[in-house]
Amino acid sequence: MGSKHKFGLVGFAAMTALVAATCAKPGFAQDRPGPSGGDAAVAASGKEIFEQICQACHMPDAKGGGEPGARVPALAGNKNLANKDYPIIILLKGRGGMPWFTDILTKEQIAAVITYVRGHFNDYKDPVTVADIERIGVANPPVPDCNCGH
Amino acid sequence: MIDSLNPPTRRQLLTMIGKTGGAMALYQAMTVLGHAADSQFNGPPKLSGARPGSTVLVLGAGLAGMLAALELTKAGYKVQILEFQNRAGGRNYSVRGGDTITELGSTQQVQFAPGNYLNPGPWRIPYHHRTVLHYCKELGVELEHFAQLNHNAFIHRKDAYGGKPQRYRDLYVDFKGHVAELLSKSLNAGALDTAVTAEDKAKLFQAMREWGVLDKSMAYTKGMHVGEQRGWERAPGGGVNGAPIPGDVGTLSDTLSTKVWEQIGFYTEHVMQTTMFQPKGGMDHIGKAFAAKVGKLIRYNTKVTKIAQDDKGVSASWVDTKTGATGETHADWMVCTIPAPVLNQMDFQISETKKAAIRALPYGNSVKIGLEMKRRFWETDYAIYGGHSFTDQPIGLISYPTGNFFGDGPAVILGAYPFGIGAYMLAGMTPEKRIAAALDQGQVFHPAEYKSEFRSGATVAWSRMPWILGCCATWTEESREKHYQDLVAMEGRIVLAGEHCSYYGCWQEGALLSSLDAITRLHQRALAA
Numbered sequence: 177m178g179s180k181h182k183f184g185l186v187g188f189a190a191m192t193a194l195v196a197a198t199c200a201k202p203g204f205a206q207d208r209p210g211p212s213g214g215d216a217a218v219a220a221s222g223k224e225i226f227e228q229i230c231q232a233c234h235m236p237d238a239k240g241g242g243e244p245g246a247r248v249p250a251l252a253g254n255k256n257l258a259n260k261d262y263p264i265i266i267l268l269k270g271r272g273g274m275p276w277f278t279d280i281l282t283k284e285q286i287a288a289v290i291t292y293v294r295g296h297f298n299d300y301k302d303p304v305t306v307a308d309i310e311r312i313g314v315a316n317p318p319v320p321d322c323n324c325g326h
Numbered sequence: 327m328i329d330s331l332n333p334p335t336r337r338q339l340l341t342m343i344g345k346t347g348g349a350m351a352l353y354q355a356m357t358v359l360g361h362a363a364d365s366q367f368n369g370p371p372k373l374s375g376a377r378p379g380s381t382v383l384v385l386g387a388g389l390a391g392m393l394a395a396l397e398l399t400k401a402g403y404k405v406q407i408l409e410f411q412n413r414a415g416g417r418n419y420s421v422r423g424g425d426t427i428t429e430l431g432s433t434q435q436v437q438f439a440p441g442n443y444l445n446p447g448p449w450r451i452p453y454h455h456r457t458v459l460h461y462c463k464e465l466g467v468e469l470e471h472f473a474q475l476n477h478n479a480f481i482h483r484k485d486a487y488g489g490k491p492q493r494y495r496d497l498y499v500d501f502k503g504h505v506a507e508l509l510s511k512s513l514n515a516g517a518l519d520t521a522v523t524a525e526d527k528a529k530l531f532q533a534m535r536e537w538g539v540l541d542k543s544m545a546y547t548k549g550m551h552v553g554e555q556r557g558w559e560r561a562p563g564g565g566v567n568g569a570p571i572p573g574d575v576g577t578l579s580d581t582l583s584t585k586v587w588e589q590i591g592f593y594t595e596h597v598m599q600t601t602m603f604q605p606k607g608g609m610d611h612i613g614k615a616f617a618a619k620v621g622k623l624i625r626y627n628t629k630v631t632k633i634a635q636d637d638k639g640v641s642a643s644w645v646d647t648k649t650g651a652t653g654e655t656h657a658d659w660m661v662c663t664i665p666a667p668v669l670n671q672m673d674f675q676i677s678e679t680k681k682a683a684i685r686a687l688p689y690g691n692s693v694k695i696g697l698e699m700k701r702r703f704w705e706t707d708y709a710i711y712g713g714h715s716f717t718d719q720p721i722g723l724i725s726y727p728t729g730n731f732f733g734d735g736p737a738v739i740l741g742a743y744p745f746g747i748g749a750y751m752l753a754g755m756t757p758e759k760r761i762a763a764a765l766d767q768g769q770v771f772h773p774a775e776y777k778s779e780f781r782s783g784a785t786v787a788w789s790r791m792p793w794i795l796g797c798c799a800t801w802t803e804e805s806r807e808k809h810y811q812d813l814v815a816m817e818g819r820i821v822l823a824g825e826h827c828s829y830y831g832c833w834q835e836g837a838l839l840s841s842l843d844a845i846t847r848l849h850q851r852a853l854a855a
C-alpha cells in the first residue's frame with residue numbers, strides 16, 4: 177500500500193523514467209474512480225499474486241483467451257518464458273496492450289510471480305530473484321517485438 | 327447585419343468574426359468572451375463537396391466510428407462501417423434485464439427489473455464536454471443531471487476511525503477547520519512574515535476564521551457555526567426542543583488518517599466537477615442515437631483481420647463471426663477506430679513508426695459491478711441521493727443512482743468501480759465471486775441492508791471484453807512524446823481515430839474530438855488527391 181512508486185525508493189536508476197509513468201496517475205485525468213481502491217494490498221506469494229493480478233487477463237488456467245486477432249496470450253506452455261529475462265522485461269516495461277507493473281508490484285513480488293508462472297504453468301524451475309530484476313532494470317534492454325496476441 | 331447605432335450583441339459580433347476571420351478567429355474570440363475556453367470543440371465540421379462516388383470504410387462502430395460516418399455522409403461520401411460485435415456503440419454500453427454479457431471465460435444473463443440498467447463503461451459527462459453535449463442535443467438524446475459530489479455520502483478507510491465510514495461532509499469541514507487553525511497559528515507566530523505582506527496577513531486571518539469556521543480564539547472547536555456546516559447532534563426543530571445541538575468535531579489525527587484531501591482534490595479536477603450529466607435511462611442512448619442515423623451502414627459480427635492500402639484505395643479483410651464466411655471490403659479511404667490491443671494483433675500494412683506507436687499503448691483495466699437492491703434504502707434510510715462513497719477496499723467505491731429519486735421498487739447501485747490493483751483482483755474472479763465480493767466489501771457502508779436487500783448483480787471486467795481486452799489507452803509523457811504524432815498522422819489513405827488518439831483519454835469527448843479531427847484531415851486530403 178502507500179507509495180505507488182515502489183521502485184522510486186531504491187536508487188534504481190534505469191527505472192525512474194518508467195516509475196514516473198504510472199497507470200494510476202496519467203498525465204491527463206481520465207474517467208476513473210478517484211482516490212482509494214486501487215491501493216489495495218497485493219499478497220507476497222507468487223501463486224497469490226498470479227491470482228490477484230495476472231489471471232484478470234491471462235485467466236486462472238494461464239491459458240489466456242479470446243480468438244485469433246484478439247487474444248490474450250497464454251502463459252502456460254509458453255516457450256518465450258524459457259529465457260527468464262523475457263517476462264522480466266515485459267513486467268518492467270509492458271508490451272502491446274499489457275501495461276508495466278512497476279507501479280503495482282515490488283521487485284520481490286515481480287520475482288515471485290515470474291518464478292511461479294515459469295515453474296507452475298511451465299517446466300522452468302530455476303527461480304527468478306530480485307537480483308535478476310535489478311540486472312534487467314540496469315541493462316534496460318528493448319522490449320522484444322511482438323505480434324502481441326501470440 | 328450590424329446596426330451601426332447600437333453596439334452589436336455578442337451573437338452578432340461572433341457571427342461577424344466567424345464570417346470574416348474563419349473558424350480559428352471565431353474560436354479565439356469565443357475564448358476571449360469566455361465561451362469556449364473549456365473545450366476545443368468549435369461546432370460540427372460542416373464538411374461538404376466530396377468528390378462524387380468517393381467511398382470511406384470505417385472500422386469499428388463505437389462513437390468515433392459512427393460520428394465519422396455521420397459527418398462524412400453529410401459531406402457526400404459513401405460510407406460503410408465494419409463492426410466486430412452484434413451491436414453498435416463500442417464502450418458506450420448499458421446492460422439491462424434480459425441482456426447477455428460475454429467475457430472471456432464466462433457469460434451472464436442480466437436479471438435486472440424493467441427500467442434498471444448498469445453503465446459498465448462511460449457513465450458521466452462533464453459540463454464542458456461540448457462535443458458530446460452538442461451531439462446529444464443534435465441527435466435528441468435526453469440528458470439529466472448526474473449527481474457527482476454528495477456531502478452526505480461516506481469515506482471509508484480500514485485504518486481511519488476504527489474502520490467506521492465517515493460522512494464526506496464532516497471530514498471536509500474538519501479538514502479545512504484544522505488547516506485554517508494551523509495556518510493562523512503560524513501566521514500568529516510570525517512564521518510567515520517573510521512570505522506575506524502585513525496587509526495580506528490580515529486578510530489571511532480573516533479568511534482562515536471564515537473559511538475554517540474558527541472560534542474567537544482562532545481555534546477549530548465544536549460550536550453552532552461549525553454545526554451550520556457539519557450538521558448537528560440534534561438537528562434544528564420546531565417548538566420546545568427547537569434549538570439545535572452541535573456535535574463534536576474530529577481530531578486533527580483522525581481527520582488526517584482519512585486522507586480526505588484526496589477526495590477534495592478529486593472533486594476539484596476539471597473533469598470531475600459538478601455539473602455533470604447522464605443520458606436518461608442509460609449511457610447507450612448516445613450510441614443508439616448515432617446508430618439511428620448510421621446503423622444501416624454497419625455490417626455487424628464482422629471482425630476485421632487485415633488492413634491494406636495502395637495508391638488507389640484501401641481494403642479490409644474480415645471474418646463473419648456468425649457464419650465463418652470471409653470477405654474483403656474496398657474503399658477509397660479509411661478511418662480505423664479499432665482499439666490498440668486488438669489493432670496491434672492485426673496484419674496491418676502500415677509504416678513501422680505507426681506500428682511502434684500502436685504497440686506502445688497499453689490499456690488499463692477496470693471493473694464495474696451493478697447490484698440491484700429491492701428498495702432505495704440509501705435514500706429512505708440514509709438520505710443519500712446520488713454521489714459516491716469511497717473505500718480503500720478493492721471495490722474502490724459504491725455509487726448511488728441518479729435518476730428516479732424517491733422511486734418505488736428495485737434500483738441498481740454501482741457496487742464497484744476500481745482501476746489498478748482492485749480492478750485486477752476483481753477481474754480475476756468469476757462474475758459470481760465478483761458480485762459476492764462486492765456485497766461483502768460494500769456492506770461496510772450499509773451493514774443492515776446491503777445483503778438482505780440484494781436482488782441480482784451484473785458485472786463487466788474490461789480486461790475480459792473480447793473486442794477490446796482492456797479499458798482505455800494509457801499514455802505517459804514519454805510515450806506521448808515519442809509516439810503520439812506518429813499514431814494520429816494520416817498515412818496514405820488511412821487515418822486512425824478514437825479515444826486512444828486524443829489527449830482526452832478515457833472520455834467520450836476524446837473519441838469524438840479525435841474523430842472530427844481525423845475526418846477533417848481525410849476530407850482535405852481527398853479533395854487534394
Ligand SMILES: Cc1cc2nc3c(=O)[nH]c(=O)nc-3n(C[C@H](O)[C@H](O)[C@H](O)COP(=O)(O)OP(=O)(O)OC[C@H]3O[C@@H](n4cnc5c(N)ncnc54)[C@H](O)[C@@H]3O)c2cc1C
Pocket residue numbers: 207208385386387388389390391408409410411414415416417418446447448449450451628629630631663664665668692693788793794796797798823824825826831832833834835836837
Ligand atoms: C470503465 C470505463 C469508464 C468510462 N467512463 C467514462 C465516462 O464517465 N464519461 C465518458 O465520457 N467516457 C468514459 N469512458 C470512455 C469512453 O467510453 C470512451 O472514450 C469511448 O466510448 C471510446 O470510443 P471509441 O469509438 O474510441 O472506441 P470504442 O467505443 O471502443 O469503439 C471501438 C469499436 O471497434 C470495434 N472493434 C474492435 N475490434 C474490431 C475488429 N477487429 N474489427 C471490427 N471492429 C472492431 C469494437 O467492437 C468497438 O465497437 C469510460 C470508459 C470505460 C471503459
